[in-house]
Amino acid sequence: MTTVIAFIVIFGALVFFHELGHLVFAKRAGILCREFAIGFGPKVFSFKKNETIYTIRLLPIGGFVRMAGEDPEGVEIKPGYRVGLVLNNDDKVQKIILNNKDKFPNAIIMEVEYADMEHELFVKGFLEGDDEEVMKRYSILPNAVIVEDGVESQIAPYNRQFASKTLGQRTMAIFAGPMMNFVLAFFIFVLIALLQGIPSNEPMLGKLTEDGSALSSGLKEGDIVQSIDGVEISNWSDVVEVIRKNPEKELTFLINRDGDEQEISITPNAQKLEDGTTIGIIGVFSPVEKSPLKAITYGATETYFWTTEIFSALGKLITGQFSIDALSGPVGIYQSTDMVAQSGVYYLMRWAGMLSINLGIMNLLPIPALDGGRLLFFAVEAVRGKPIDRQKEGMIHFLGFALLMLLMLVVTWNDIQRFFL
Numbered sequence: 001m002t003t004v005i006a007f008i009v010i011f012g013a014l015v016f017f018h019e020l021g022h023l024v025f026a027k028r029a030g031i032l033c034r035e036f037a038i039g040f041g042p043k044v045f046s047f048k049k050n051e052t053i054y055t056i057r058l059l060p061i062g063g064f065v066r067m068a069g070e071d072p073e074g075v076e077i078k079p080g081y082r083v084g085l086v087l088n089n090d091d092k093v094q095k096i097i098l099n100n101k102d103k104f105p106n107a108i109i110m111e112v113e114y115a116d117m118e119h120e121l122f123v124k125g126f127l128e129g130d131d132e133e134v135m136k137r138y139s140i141l142p143n144a145v146i147v148e149d150g151v152e153s154q155i156a157p158y159n160r161q162f163a164s165k166t167l168g169q170r171t172m173a174i175f176a177g178p179m180m181n182f183v184l185a186f187f188i189f190v191l192i193a194l195l196q197g198i199p200s201n202e203p204m205l206g207k208l209t210e211d212g213s214a215l216s217s218g219l220k221e222g223d224i225v226q227s228i229d230g231v232e233i234s235n236w237s238d239v240v241e242v243i244r245k246n247p248e249k250e251l252t253f254l255i256n257r258d259g260d261e262q263e264i265s266i267t268p269n270a271q272k273l274e275d276g277t278t279i280g281i282i283g284v285f286s287p288v289e290k291s292p293l294k295a296i297t298y299g300a301t302e303t304y305f306w307t308t309e310i311f312s313a314l315g316k317l318i319t320g321q322f323s324i325d326a327l328s329g330p331v332g333i334y335q336s337t338d339m340v341a342q343s344g345v346y347y348l349m350r351w352a353g354m355l356s357i358n359l360g361i362m363n364l365l366p367i368p369a370l371d372g373g374r375l376l377f378f379a380v381e382a383v384r385g386k387p388i389d390r391q392k393e394g395m396i397h398f399l400g401f402a403l404l405m406l407l408m409l410v411v412t413w414n415d416i417q418r419f420f421l
Contacts, residue, residue, distance in 0.1 A: 021180030069161030181360030190299035197288025212283010368400025
């Protein structure tokens with residue numbers, strides 16, 4: 001149960017902040033965002049706030065922000081349609097009723113001659129029961145809704161659609177998703193540093209384990225190691241090196257404890273590594289320090305480190321040094337989360353930071369259907385001076401999405417074979 005909760009929290013946080021980036025910058029550009037979703041497939045939970053429906057969907061394989069203009073826009077009101085119009089006090093249309101008009105007794109019925117819901121925002125036609133047969137024209141409010149089968153859908157004037165925005169605004173709305181994953185990772189690492197502390201290279205003992213020889217020999221957390229067997233110690237790396245080289249050999253530590261010098265004898269326990277070598281350990285962690293300023297620096301350096309590590313692994317995958325079997329899908333991530341969760345909350349937080357960076361990098365790859373693919377099309381548009389045909393771009397993204405789903409199935413099957421078969 002702990003692993004399930006950890007997986008849901010981590011997955012939810014990563015997708016939430018990614019999609020939040022898209023949502024915030026799309027709204028800042030004036031784009032109508034119809035839906036903010038975590039997951040795909042059937043809706044599990046939803047609520048509406050202002051113009052946007054916020055949903056949680058069944059399949060935990062990502063999320064999306066549905067922006068106006070990205071999909072075919074709603075229902076087209078064609079000549080000859082009989083619609084109900086609900087007007088406000090200024091005789092402007094606030095609702096267009098397509099069916100079940102009897103549920104709106106205050107609506108006037110119009111046989112539409114022409115309707116423009118993108119640019120000039122008006123509808124004109126003949127009113128039912130009007131003996132004069134005079135064509136009427138009504139202005140449509142920019143936030144008017146179309147009602148079909150009792151479901152309201154807000155219209156999207158062209159200036160609220162994705163395609164109407166500048167290249168810079170569209171680029172930022174797409175780039176903001178991966179960007180937020182790097183920002184999230186940075187704050188996770190900063191939080192780890194503030195709560196756990198930052199490893200220090202001072203020759204000072206950190207926390208001692210219950211089963212280590214350091215505790216049983218009388219060493220204490222905070223002891224400053226001045227020398228070991230008469231050899232001067234200047235940093236923590238020196239302490240580790242001497243201990244590792246002397247398994248099951250008695251060592252004499254000269255320490256400073258609260259201003260008093262003491263000599264303590266200690267015998268490191270032997271530990272055999274996977275490569276067959278044996279090292280000494282005494283059951284003590286490195287010292288840590290807590291500083292808000294250093295925590296920020298630590299967050300930046302850790303984010304940079306894991307970014308370069310993931311790019312390096314990606315390069316090995318492209319050059320064939322890693323096979324596709326090295327990739328993990330949701331099942332593999334769940335299993336890894338289970339193992340990390342057993343090590344403690346700080347390891348789990350670090351794992352979440354690494355996953356967030358990984359998600360950001362993967363989404364920036366120039367692959368159709370991913371954010372990087374979208375950004376590649378914007379780059380081509382910047383060079384050409386005009387956008388690529390939307391139908392052609394949409395087809396490329398559709399094929400890219402289909403291939404990604406196929407890859408997801410292959411990776412998931414590999415995960416199942418690796419962990420369960």
